[in-house]
Amino acid sequence: MLPTIQTSAATFFLLFLLVGCPAALGGPKPHPHRLPCKRLVFYFHDVLYNGHNSNNATATIVGAPAWGNTTLLAGQNHFGDLVIFDDPITLDNNLRSTPVGRAQGFYLYDKKDIFTAWLGFSFVFNSTQHKGSINFAGADPLMNKTRDISVIGGTGDFFMSRGVATLMTDAFEGEVYFRLRVDIKLYECW
Ligand SMILES: *[C@@H]1O[C@H](CO)[C@@H](O)[C@H](O)[C@H]1NC(C)=O
Ligand SMILES: *[C@@H]1O[C@H](CO)[C@@H](O)[C@H](O)[C@H]1NC(C)=O
Ligand SMILES: *[C@@H]1O[C@H](CO)[C@@H](O)[C@H](O)[C@H]1NC(C)=O
Numbered sequence: 001m002l003p004t005i006q007t008s009a010a011t012f013f014l015l016f017l018l019v020g021c022p023a024a025l026g027g028p029k030p031h032p033h034r035l036p037c038k039r040l041v042f043y044f045h046d047v048l049y050n051g052h053n054s055n056n057a058t059a060t061i062v063g064a065p066a067w068g069n070t071t072l073l074a075g076q077n078h079f080g081d082l083v084i085f086d087d088p089i090t091l092d093n094n095l096r097s098t099p100v101g102r103a104q105g106f107y108l109y110d111k112k113d114i115f116t117a118w119l120g121f122s123f124v125f126n127s128t129q130h131k132g133s134i135n136f137a138g139a140d141p142l143m144n145k146t147r148d149i150s151v152i153g154g155t156g157d158f159f160m161s162r163g164v165a166t167l168m169t170d171a172f173e174g175e176v177y178f179r180l181r182v183d184i185k186l187y188e189c190w
């Protein structure tokens with residue numbers, strides 16, 4: 001019986017060497033793509049319609065709770081408001097810089113007691129620098145200085161791209177204007 005036990009122990013030790021050691025010796029790591037394969041920084045500018053700025057507005061409330069309306073954001077942290085936007089994207093933080101694309105999609109306010117939103121939108125590019133789109137989705141806890149949302153895919157120059165985008169509110173003017181800095185880190189590039 002004794003040799004059998006020794007054989008088992010030897011087998012176990014061999015398995016331990018094969019399975020346990022490569023990682024300990026700096027072999028393959030569980031997350032090989034911890035550094036982004038591509039990084040892009042943009043700003044986008046949201047001018048929300050407020051009843052007086054229809055020439056200037058690039059966003060509008062299209063849905064409101066029964067106690068609100070589609071002209072002004074509702075009380076209780078805008079809970080229930082749904083906004084559609086077609087916002088210019090710029091390379092710097094100047095609203096008047098030549099846009100390089102459009103941020104198109106929606107945000108909705110989804111919590112009564114905290115100021116927070118949910119975002120679903122695309123960056124649509126049609127310039128000499130970039131052609132194609134990047135698609136974003138995720139929760140946007142607005143009171144955080146920075147928030148991460150998912151980059152869930154892309155087309156054209158951004159075919160099959162995935163990653164994370166760090167959002168930062170770079171500026172705001174009341175409930176009419178805000179500017180987001182979007183730091184896109186792609187971890188999957190084709
Ligand atoms: C819309 O709601 C706001 C309050 O959220 C109110 O001040 C405003 O008068 C309302 N406007 C209309 C047209 O009902
Ligand atoms: C992109 O720009 C080109 C050249 O200006 C234009 O011909 C084309 O229709 C545009 N495509 C889209 C999807 O806007
Ligand atoms: C928001 O910020 C708080 C505190 O700074 C942090 O604990 C939390 O993880 C952040 N949440 C998100 C979604 O970034």
Ligand SMILES: *[C@@H]1O[C@H](CO)[C@@H](O)[C@H](O)[C@H]1NC(C)=O
Pocket residue numbers: 047056173176177
């Ligand atoms: C458009 O709205 C923004 C934000 O309120 C403001 O800074 C800008 O001056 C406006 N532009 C025009 C042409 O009215």
